[in-house]
Amino acid sequence: MKLELLPSELTSAKPVLNQINQAGFQAYFVGGCVRDIILEKPIHDVDIASSAYPEEIKQIFKKTVDTGIQHGTVMVLDHGHGYEITTFRTESTYTDFRRPDQVTFVRSLSEDLKRRDFTINAFALQADGQVIDYFDGLTDLSKRQIRAVGQATERFTEDALRMMRALRFSAQLDFAIEDETFQALVALGPNLAKIAVERIQVEFEKMLQGIAAGPALRHLIRGQLLPYLPGKTGRVTDDYLAKVALQLEKQQPQTEATVWTLYLGQLALAKDDLQDELRQWKLSRNVMQTVTALSPLLANPEAIDQWAIYEHHQDFETLMETLAIMGTSAECLERINRLHAELPVYSAKELALSGGDLIQAGLATPGPALGQYLHALERAVVLGEVANTKEAITVFIKELADGHS
Numbered sequence: 085m086k087l088e089l090l091p092s093e094l095t096s097a098k099p100v101l102n103q104i105n106q107a108g109f110q111a112y113f114v115g116g117c118v119r120d121i122i123l124e125k126p127i128h129d130v131d132i133a134s135s136a137y138p139e140e141i142k143q144i145f146k147k148t149v150d151t152g153i154q155h156g157t158v159m160v161l162d163h164g165h166g167y168e169i170t171t172f173r174t175e176s177t178y179t180d181f182r183r184p185d186q187v188t189f190v191r192s193l194s195e196d197l198k199r200r201d202f203t204i205n206a207f208a209l210q211a212d213g214q215v216i217d218y219f220d221g222l223t224d225l226s227k228r229q230i231r232a233v234g235q236a237t238e239r240f241t242e243d244a245l246r247m248m249r250a251l252r253f254s255a256q257l258d259f260a261i262e263d264e265t266f267q268a269l270v271a272l273g274p275n276l277a278k279i280a281v282e283r284i285q286v287e288f289e290k291m292l293q294g295i296a297a298g299p300a301l302r303h304l305i306r307g308q309l310l311p312y313l314p315g316k317t318g319r320v321t322d323d324y325l326a327k328v329a330l331q332l333e334k335q336q337p338q339t340e341a342t343v344w345t346l347y348l349g350q351l352a353l354a355k356d357d358l359q360d361e362l363r364q365w366k367l368s369r370n371v372m373q374t375v376t377a378l379s380p381l382l383a384n385p386e387a388i389d390q391w392a393i394y395e396h397h398q399d400f401e402t403l404m405e406t407l408a409i410m411g412t413s414a415e416c417l418e419r420i421n422r423l424h425a426e427l428p429v430y431s432a433k434e435l436a437l438s439g440g441d442l443i444q445a446g447l448a449t450p451g452p453a454l455g456q457y458l459h460a461l462e463r464a465v466v467l468g469e470v471a472n473t474k475e476a477i478t479v480f481i482k483e484l485a486d487g488h489s
């Protein structure tokens with residue numbers, strides 16, 4: 085296969101590949117970018133692989149940065165762009181977050197490609213657009229299937245995360261997982277327990293955002309992988325996963341906050357247990373806060389009132405997206421949307437009188453009582469019981485103070 089038109093990210097890198105060729109070495113575009121170009125999808129990053137060793141790359145180009153030289157990667161700076169060139173290397177084992185532990189540099193392209201995870205990730209693309217496909221990746225693309233390069237058990241033993249990657253790619257591309265690859269995944273599933281949580285989290289999140297997240301979750305159930313994922317055993321069950329799979333079949337979450345709110349927020353866990361589950365997945369503080377805040381609302385969307393909407397105003401989009409994916413009725417969503425649009429204020433800052441104003445007007449004195457007054461006022465304004473005007477607020481606070489005296 086020869087690609088006539090390369091996207092601009094690749095065309096701009098062509099002089100770099102040509103320069104490496106002129107110095108007597110090979111250089112190709114490799115990895116996910118080639119797969120995505122063939123599939124006519126947007127590309128994320130451009131990976132270049134070469135038969136030149138890092139020191140040789142540094143001799144060819146004037147400006148380079150050692151971005152990952154021990155793994156064979158050097159960044160070449162050319163016309164204001166940085167291009168990462170990685171020397172062809174053979175098999176490696178991964179135990180840390182992203183980088184393989186040991187690499188051996190080689191001069192042969194096929195050696196480099198055969199250590200890659202899936203046939204659709206093992207293409208090489210020449211600067212002239214010629215696709216090199218040693219492992220029938222093009223056939224697998226047309227069959228819409230994920231198939232390991234060579235022996236699936238070997239590829240998954242080298243890096244167990246590849247099992248999650250298989251599910252992730254199947255979800256993103258809406259591809260099946262070829263039988264032998266799936267059997268290896270079932271057999272080696274327990275190895276997932278040894279993988280760093282952060283790496284699993286990234287793949288799992290991408291998987292749940294994929295167009296075929298539902299079928300991918302079902303592969304996960306069928307492959308009996310749940311016990312090896314982060315989280316306490318028993319909180320998420322296969323039945324729960326099946327419910328989420330059905331929900332994801334209708335709509336995909338757009339943000340990471342929605343992914344996790346949907347996945348963990350519906351468990352109806354007590355706050356401490358939910359915190360524990362979120363911590364086990366090593367989620368960011370922001371995501372943890374959002375899931376914790378929204379989780380109690382998901383159990384009964386009909387009961388969501390102005391105050392809840394006001395309190396969770398920052399997470400409103402996540403709330404609406406999650407409720408929609410959960411299949412909440414259109415009427416209920418409309419009602420919540422309307423209440424949100426009609427909120428008299430969206431933060432305490434918008435109240436017509438501030439705490440300072442109340443003190444100045446002699447309506448309150450600094451101290452704990454002021455905090456209580458302000459909270460009561462905020463709630464009364466949000467619920468529409470008191471108009472957000474200086475006059476109405478003055479009356480309300482006077483009444484409160486009288487009641488307390």
Ligand SMILES: Nc1ccn([C@@H]2O[C@H](COP(=O)(O)OP(=O)(O)OP(=O)(O)O)[C@@H](O)[C@H]2O)c(=O)n1
Pocket residue numbers: 114115116117128129131199200201202205206243245246249
């Ligand atoms: N565990 C891994 C990770 C990566 N790779 C190889 O390294 C390439 C680049 O990896 P990465 O950037 O993680 O993924 P992409 O395939 O590029 O996919 P995406 O950019 O969508 O994450 C992959 O295509 C694959 O050839 C691999 O064989 N095994």
